[in-house]
Amino acid sequence: GQNIDQPTEMTATEGAIVQINCTYQTSGFNGLFWYQQHAGEAPTFLSYNVLDGLEEKGRFSSFLSRSKGYSYLLLKELQMKDSASYLCAVMDSNYQLIWGAGTKLIIKP
Amino acid sequence: GAVVSQHPSWVICKSGTSVKIECRSLDFQATTMFWYRQFPKQSLMLMATSNEGSKATYEQGVEKDKFLINHASLTLSTLTVTSAHPEDSSFYICSARTGDAGGLFFGSGTQLSVL
Secondary structure, three states, rough: OEEEEEEEEEEEOOOEEEEEEEEEEEEOOOOOEEEOOOOOOOOOOEEEEEEOEEEEEEEEEEEOOOOOEEEEEOOOOOOOOHHHEEEEEOOOOOEEEEEEEEEEEEEEE | OOEEEEEEEEEEEEEOEEEEEEEEEOOOOOEEEEEEEEOOOOOEEEEEEEOOOOOOOOOOOOOOOOOOEEEEEEEEEEEEEEOHHHHHEEEEEEEEOOOOOOOEEOOOOEEEEEE
16 A cells, blocks of 8 residues: 655754654655645645755755655754644655655744 | 635535635646645545546545535636535645646635534
């Protein structure tokens, strides 16, 4: 079956760095997405990786290793507003998105 | 990035009434749109996949006669919750894809409360 795993919850300190991991097993691979979702709001797009390596975009970076079925989202210089759920999703061979359950990130002062 | 507009943001209705939610892609043509629901503190659950000009594909356990989806054009999909009941109260979110391998962009969501 298809499966996306990410931690349920993480806690970090304001100003620090946090890495949210995502492992996947899917039928084919056409890219991996990271989304941020604040409570009561729709997800917002953060990143898309289809090739191995690190993609940096401001304070957020996303890494992909297709051979390991692994990705991480790296958040630097954490701010209180980064408290949210972070969703990992993989597009399979049928171009369907398989979603992880999300990682709730709690930022403490 | 691409913009997806979803309307309304909030709906409060009486049990037994029908509610229509619209999802529009504003600056791109979306051949495929998706409808999700999300209960508090839970992950997104895909309800159905909507392709322009054809019938929607519903996920297992989703009643197609209750959740009517119409994808009449490349920029508009609607979800109608027919004869809504309190257990249908949820956060409904649409998304649209710019192509087979394109990005997926979300509407702002609709919070439905059925009294």
